[in-house]
Structure formats: structure tokens, C-alpha cells
Amino acid sequence: MPPIDCEDQELLDGFLAETTELLEKLDDDLIALEKSSDDTDLMNRIFRSIHTIKGASSFLGFDLLVKVAHKTEDVLNRLRKGELVVNPDIMDVILEATDLVKLLVSDIKAGEIQERETEGTINKLLPYLLDTAGASQAAAAASTAAPSPVPPSSVATETPASTAAVEATADSVPPPTPPTPAAVPVPAPKTAIDTAPKKAPAPPKPADGKGDDLSDNSTVRVDVKRLDDLMNQVGELVLERNRMIQINQDLQQSDVNRADFNEEFGKLTKRMSFVTSELQMQVLKMRMIPVEKVFKKFPRIVRSMSRDLGKEVELQIVGEETELDRSVVDEIGDPLIHLIRNAMDHGLETPEVRLAAGKTSSGTLILAAVHEGNQIIISIKDDGNGIDTDRVGRKAIEKGLITEEQFTAMSQREVFDLLFLPGFSTKDKATDLSGRGVGMDVVKTNIKKLNGLIEIKSTKGVGSEFILRLPLTLAIIQSLLVEVEGEIYSIPLSSVLETIRVDQRQFHLIGGQEVLKLRDIVLPLIRLQKIFNVQPRGEADDFCYVVVVGAAEKRMGLVVTRLVGQQEVAIKSLGNYLANIPGIAGSTILGDGRVALIIDPVAMSEVCE
Amino acid sequence: MQNALVPIKAEGTHDELIQLVSFNLDEEEYGVDVLKVREIIRMPIVTRVPNTPHYVEGVINLRGKVVPIICMRKKFGLIESENDKQTRIMVMDMDGELMGFIVDAVSEVIRISGSEIQPSPAMVAGGIDQECIAGVINQADRLLVLLNLEKMFSRDEKNLFTGM
Numbered sequence: 001m002p003p004i005d006c007e008d009q010e011l012l013d014g015f016l017a018e019t020t021e022l023l024e025k026l027d028d029d030l031i032a033l034e035k036s037s038d039d040t041d042l043m044n045r046i047f048r049s050i051h052t053i054k055g056a057s058s059f060l061g062f063d064l065l066v067k068v069a070h071k072t073e074d075v076l077n078r079l080r081k082g083e084l085v086v087n088p089d090i091m092d093v094i095l096e097a098t099d100l101v102k103l104l105v106s107d108i109k110a111g112e113i114q115e116r117e118t119e120g121t122i123n124k125l126l127p128y129l130l131d132t133a134g135a136s137q138a139a140a141a142a143s144t145a146a147p148s149p150v151p152p153s154s155v156a157t158e159t160p161a162s163t164a165a166v167e168a169t170a171d172s173v174p175p176p177t178p179p180t181p182a183a184v185p186v187p188a189p190k191t192a193i194d195t196a197p198k199k200a201p202a203p204p205k206p207a208d209g210k211g212d213d214l215s216d217n218s219t220v221r222v223d224v225k226r227l228d229d230l231m232n233q234v235g236e237l238v239l240e241r242n243r244m245i246q247i248n249q250d251l252q253q254s255d256v257n258r259a260d261f262n263e264e265f266g267k268l269t270k271r272m273s274f275v276t277s278e279l280q281m282q283v284l285k286m287r288m289i290p291v292e293k294v295f296k297k298f299p300r301i302v303r304s305m306s307r308d309l310g311k312e313v314e315l316q317i318v319g320e321e322t323e324l325d326r327s328v329v330d331e332i333g334d335p336l337i338h339l340i341r342n343a344m345d346h347g348l349e350t351p352e353v354r355l356a357a358g359k360t361s362s363g364t365l366i367l368a369a370v371h372e373g374n375q376i377i378i379s380i381k382d383d384g385n386g387i388d389t390d391r392v393g394r395k396a397i398e399k400g401l402i403t404e405e406q407f408t409a410m411s412q413r414e415v416f417d418l419l420f421l422p423g424f425s426t427k428d429k430a431t432d433l434s435g436r437g438v439g440m441d442v443v444k445t446n447i448k449k450l451n452g453l454i455e456i457k458s459t460k461g462v463g464s465e466f467i468l469r470l471p472l473t474l475a476i477i478q479s480l481l482v483e484v485e486g487e488i489y490s491i492p493l494s495s496v497l498e499t500i501r502v503d504q505r506q507f508h509l510i511g512g513q514e515v516l517k518l519r520d521i522v523l524p525l526i527r528l529q530k531i532f533n534v535q536p537r538g539e540a541d542d543f544c545y546v547v548v549v550g551a552a553e554k555r556m557g558l559v560v561t562r563l564v565g566q567q568e569v570a571i572k573s574l575g576n577y578l579a580n581i582p583g584i585a586g587s588t589i590l591g592d593g594r595v596a597l598i599i600d601p602v603a604m605s606e607v608c609e
Numbered sequence: 610m611q612n613a614l615v616p617i618k619a620e621g622t623h624d625e626l627i628q629l630v631s632f633n634l635d636e637e638e639y640g641v642d643v644l645k646v647r648e649i650i651r652m653p654i655v656t657r658v659p660n661t662p663h664y665v666e667g668v669i670n671l672r673g674k675v676v677p678i679i680c681m682r683k684k685f686g687l688i689e690s691e692n693d694k695q696t697r698i699m700v701m702d703m704d705g706e707l708m709g710f711i712v713d714a715v716s717e718v719i720r721i722s723g724s725e726i727q728p729s730p731a732m733v734a735g736g737i738d739q740e741c742i743a744g745v746i747n748q749a750d751r752l753l754v755l756l757n758l759e760k761m762f763s764r765d766e767k768n769l770f771t772g773m
Binding site for chain 1: 653654656657658659660661665667668669670673674675676677703706707708
């Protein structure tokens with residue numbers, strides 16, 4: 001393969017942006033098409049997308065891409081004309097082809113075209129282009145998608161063979177040795193390799209990985225209206241600045257009296273603060289993107305998993321237009337994938353089991369996002385068999401995570417919390433899909449990183465719901481400002497449980513560790529003055545304040561000199577050089593222009609251990 | 610732009626003109642490449658950052674950006690002095706990140722030709738790391754030490770900084 005030789009970088013960028021967008025949409029549309037195969041608009045849209053991709057890539061000379069896109073287009077064209085009927089097998093092949101297109105596009109994006117095996121996929125497309133394909137497909141469909149006994153005419157022999165291959169891979173069974181008359185020159189191992197990343201090993205992964213590679217996070221699309229609003233605000237800001245220059249000039253020439261100046265300046269300050277806070281809101285809104293960006297890759301994942309697991313699943317997505325900060329959107333993808341995989345694998349039952357339990361054969365998975373105050377709530381709800389607390393408990397005892405007595409004393413909620421322990425799994429054997437006990441740990445870590453909470457609701461036999469509560473943005477947080485011997489620090493309010501004023505003489509010492517008896521718990525204390533090496537100034541006061549913070553399951557008290565107040569602060573990074581100071585999460589700029597450091601309670605608890 | 614920078618080598622075989630910002634520290638005069646200097650500011654309020662090496666003075670707010678500040682005197686092991694009216698922070702671009710350095714005074718921007726740069730004499734006493742001295746400029750009435758501040762933090766220190 002030649003290296004990318006594209007003279008016009010701009011042209012290439014344009015191509016990549018457009019193709020990426022088309023491909024993202026394509027996945028959605030294809031899944032939708034499978035459900036409503038007679039939607040001609042949808043069909044035409046899909047056809048146009050792939051046609052555009054083909055056209056653009058042939059213009060730029062990406063031959064491999066053209067070849068794959070062209071064959072896919074041909075198959076789609078036949079579907080469009082009604083010469084073929086949409087069925088899961090065709091969709092599998094088309095989806096595989098789009099995956100390949102994605103892969104090729106991401107190669108181009110990375111700037112290095114690699115030699116990719118495209119023949120396998122193309123050869124799977126070919127049978128559908130033969131005249132008899134329609135007929136044999138119909139026959140195949142009739143005989144419940146088994147390789148159909150089509151009369152062995154010279155052309156038709158190819159069809160069942162390749163159909164068999166497709167099905168074999170779809171069921172993630174090692175493909176049988178292809179029947180010898182195969183005009184389809186796909187050696188079995190190659191097919192296996194080819195489809196391997198798409199198959200059982202980790203179905204969501206390739207789709208996910210590729211999706212991430214493709215979706216460009218360095219550029220933002222902003223609604224023109226928002227941009228206009230922003231421009232208006234900036235216009236006002238310019239006016240206020242001119243006003244300020246004017247006031248300053250007047251003052252310099254001292255042709256104003258003090259009272260006038262005070263009044264003018266007071267007004268100006270108010271308007272300025274109004275305009276700037278508006279501006280702040282506008283810019284924040286621009287950083288917001290709909291959660292759809294993450295949600296839209298799930299129908300594809302659910303589809304491939306349900307086929308792999310042999311379960312019927314209907315995915316309902318609610319509130320995909322809910323907006324949240326891009327920093328949050330980027331982080332929730334992985335936890336959601338794990339939760340969906342869990343719901344599909346552990347939660348939902350196979351059609352037979354469901355029917356036996358008196359449910360509909362097809363399970364429902366609801367993915368919903370909604371705003372609630374300053375938070376966004378994402379829930380993944382299934383109507384499967386729920387969490388078996390007994391089984392979870394037994395497994396935990398078996399693994400030595402808890403004792404029998406502990407388990408009997410546990411509330412349902414505490415039992416659910418066991419699920420998040422690293423290495424915990426109710427599965428006896430790790431399968432390709434689950435059982436290693438990593439998933440929930442990932443979920444918890446990621447959610448914690450986002451300052452979010454996770455809650456589990458589950459009723460045995462009826463279903464489970466995982467509820468994630470996330471902050472709208474990571475850029476601005478509510479914080480409690482505290483003073484430590486003259487220095488101001490900021491503690492994220494989300495981790496503050498309470499603040500108390502206590503007499504230092506009430507502190508106790510246990511093994512050198514200062515503790516405080518707070519109601520019925522013994523609270524370990526950390527003196528910020530000590531761990532931050534702040535020079536004490538002035539007389540030591542007997543009274544001090546203790547900020548009780550909760551980090552994960554641990555609670556501790558931070559001893560400070562004084563509480564300053566609650567404030568919304570914008571988080572600023574300390575840069576690479578000071579990135580990893582223990583106990584410090586970042587910094588912020590206070591109203592007077594000074595920098596205050598933000599304390600990281602989670603890291604703080606680790607520092608002290 | 611880069612062309613003007615590259616020839617700062619101890620060999621001093623180049624004749625291109627190099628612009629340097631010269632500054633004072635203790636009794637000595639130093640110079641750094643003008644293109645690395647973003648701005649020179651007076652001392653603002655510095656917020657101390659705990660558990661950092663002693664020469665990290667803290668961080669400042671530079672028009673909404675938080676910039677770490679290094680005290681050059683402490684870094685070079687010189688006697689500390691009170692900040693006065695002449696004290697300045699040179700905000701430098703260090704591999705794409707801003708960092709401020711406290712110096713006694715900033716004097717001027719000078720032009721020298723590459724050939725004037727001599728290798729630094731071996732065995733320079735004192736606390737200045739050999740590595741960050743790119744050379745010395747010996748002019749009739751002055752001696753200028755040419756610094757390469759990007760080399761100021763040895764690899765160990767960078768790790769210490771980030772890996773603490």
C-alpha cells in the first residue's frame with residue numbers, strides 16, 4: 001500500500017470529517033433498517049451515505065476503501081430495488097463491511113495505510129450480488145436460515161457455501177472447512193481471523209474502539225444560534241469596555257466628582273458582571289453535547305451481543321438529547337458498555353427461560369438519561385431475573401471476601417455493593433463476555449473519577465436497574481473554602497458530609513493517630529496544617545473546625561482553622577510539572593485573583609494510610 | 610523561527626545573530642533565548658503548593674492560567690534575598706507549558722552573534738547544574754552565562770515532580 005499521498009491536506013480533512021459523520025449515522029440507520037426493512041427513505045439514506053463515501057474515497061484514490069464501499073453499495077442497491085430482502089445474515093455482512101470501512105478510514109486518519117485483509121469481507125458480500133442470491137436467500141429464509149439445499153447449479157453452489165460460512169461465524173463456531181467447489185476463495189482460518197475481532201471475544205470492543213478512533217473529539221460542532229448569542233454577548237462586553245475606558249478618561253481629566261464616579265462605576269460593575277456570567281453560561285453550553293454521542297453506539301452492541309447470546313433484546317433509548325459536558329461524555333462510554341453487557345449477560349434470560357417465567361420472549365433494556373437539578377441521571381434498566389442476593393453472598397463467602405456472619409448481617413444494599421469489588425463475579429467460569437470480575441470495578445472507578453454515584457435497584461425475578469448520578473460538568477464544581485493558618489484551600493462539596501466546630505481537647509489518640517468521637521463513629525483526623533506543612537501563625541486556638549469528608553466508603557475529618565464559605569469554582573490544572581502532588585486535585589482562582597488549591601479527599605485518605 | 614534558535618551550541622561556530630534576554634541573579638548576569646520568554650511580570654501573590662521541592666515557590670494566576678513559579682536563587686543554591694522592586698518573574702515556555710522563574714532583575718534584550726558563545730569552563734563551582742548552561746558569552750565589559758532552562762530539571766527531578 002502506498003503511503004497516503006494526498007496533496008491537499010484540507011481536502012483530506014474534509015473527507016475524514018464527512019466520512020466519519022456518515023459512518024456514525026450509518027450504524028444507527030442499519031440497525032433501524034433491520035427493524036423496519038420497508039422504510040424506503042431510510043434505505044435510500046443508507047444507500048446515499050455509502051455512495052458518498054465511495055465517491056469521495058475514489059476521488060482521493062483510496063482504492064481499498066473504494067472496493068469495499070463499492071461492493072457494499074451494490075448489495076444495498078439490490079436491497080433497495082427489492083431484489084433482496086433484509087434479514088439478519090445480510091445485515092451481519094453489511095455491518096461487517098461498514099466495520100471494515102471504518103477501520104480503513106481510521107487508518108487513513110492515523111496517516112498510515114496498512115495492508116488490511118479485505119477479501120474475506122468482500123467475498124461475503126459477493127454471493128448477494130449473484131442473480132440467484134435473491135432466490136436462494138428466500139429459500140434460506142424459508143428453511144429457518146439454514147444452509148439451503150439449492151439445486152447444485154454451477155452458480156448456486158457458491159451461495160449455500162458462503163451462507164454457511166457467514167452463519168458459522170455469526171454463531172461464533174469455528175467455520176467448517178469450506179466445501180470444495182467454493183468459488184469463494186476464502187480459506188477458513190482467514191475468515192476466522194477476519195471476523196475474530198468482531199465476534200465473541202469482546203463484541204462491544206471493536207465497535208467501541210473504532211467508534212472512538214473515528215469520532216473526533218478535538219473539534220466541536222456548535223449550533224449557529226448559540227454562536228450568534230455568544231457574538232451578541234461579546235458585543236455587549238465591548239460596549240461595556242468602551243464605557244469603562246470613558247469613565248477612566250473622565251477620571252484622569254478629573255472632571256467628575258467622586259459621587260458621580262462611584263455611581264457610574266457601580267453601574268458598570270453590575271453590567272459587566274451580568275455580561276460575563278451570561279458569557280460563562282454560553283460558553284459552558286457550547287461545551288455541552290448531547291449524550292446521544294455515547295448512546296448511539298449501543299444499538300449496534302446490543303444487536304451483536306443478542307445474536308451471540310441467543311437472547312432477544314429490545315433496546316429502548318430515552319432522553320438521548322440530554323446534554324452534558326463533553327468531559328463527562330468522554331468518560332461514561334466505558335462504564336455504560338460494561339453495565340449493558342452485564343444486563344445482557346447476567347440480567348436478561350434466554351427466550352425459553354423468559355417464557356417459562358411467564359414473561360414475553362423478548363427482554364427489554366431501557367437506557368435513559370435525564371437532568372435532575374445539577375446532575376444528570378443515567379439509568380440502565382432491564383426486565384431480567386434481577387440480582388440473586390443469596391448467590392452473590394455465597395460467592396463472596398466462597399471467595400473469602402466476607403464471612404458467613406457478616407453476610408447474614410448485611411442489608412440488601414450492602415450485598416449489591418459486593419458486586420463492585422474487584423475480582424468478584426457470580427460466574428463460575430470466565431467466558432468471553434464476562435466472569436472476570438473486572439467490569440463492575442471499572443464502572444465504579446470511572447464513576448468515582450467523575451464524582452458520580454452509582455445505585456442499584458433490583459428485584460429478583462423482575463429486573464434490575466443501575467442508576468448513575470453524574471455532575472453536569474467537571475469544569476466547575478461547588479466547593480467549600482477553608483482556611484488553614486492563613487492559607488485558603490478548597491474542598492469539593494460533593495465529598496463534604498458535614499462540618500463541626502470542636503474543642504481540640506476532645507481529640508483522642510489511638511496509636512499516634514488523632515481521632516474524634518463523632519456520635520457513634522470514631523473519626524480519624526487529618527491536620528491539613530501538618531500534611532501541607534503550613535507554618536502556624538499566631539496563637540493556637542483550642543477550637544477548630546473539622547470538615548467530615550467521605551471518600552468511597554471511608555470517612556475522615558480534616559482539621560482546619562476556619563471555614564470561609566461555599567463557592568462555585570472553576571477547576572484549573574496545575575500543569576504537568578505539578579500534576580501529581582499527593583492530596584491536591586487541582587487549583588482554582590478566587591475572586592481576588594489568588595490561586596487556591598483544591599483538595600482531593602480520595603487521594604488524601606490514601607496519603608494517610 | 611526555529612532556525613534562529615538551533616545554533617545555540619557551545620561550539621559557537623555560527624555567525625547568526627541571537628537575541629537574548631539578560632537577567633541578574635546574585636552578582637551574575639545570565640541570558641536566555643528571547644523566543645522562549647513569554648512575558649516578564651512583577652511579583653504577584655504566590656500561592657504556596659505543599660509537598661513540592663523547596664525551589665518551587667508556588668503557583669500564580671496569570672490572567673486565568675495557573676502557572677508554577679520556580680525561585681532561581683533557591684534552585685541555584687544561592688543565598689535567598691528579599692524580593693524588591695526589581696524582582697521579576699520571567700514566564701517561559703517550557704516544552705509547551707508555561708513556567709515562571711523569579712530573578713533579581715531583568716535588564717535588557719541583547720543581540721550577540723553565535724560565534725561569541727564559548728563553551729562553559731569545566732568545573733564551574735556552585736549549585737548550578739552543568740547541564741543547563743549552554744555556554745558563556747565573554748564580552749569586553751561583561752560576562753554572560755547562557756542558560757538553557759528546558760534542561761534545568763534533570764530527568765530525575767522531572768520524575769520527582771510528577772511521580773511524588
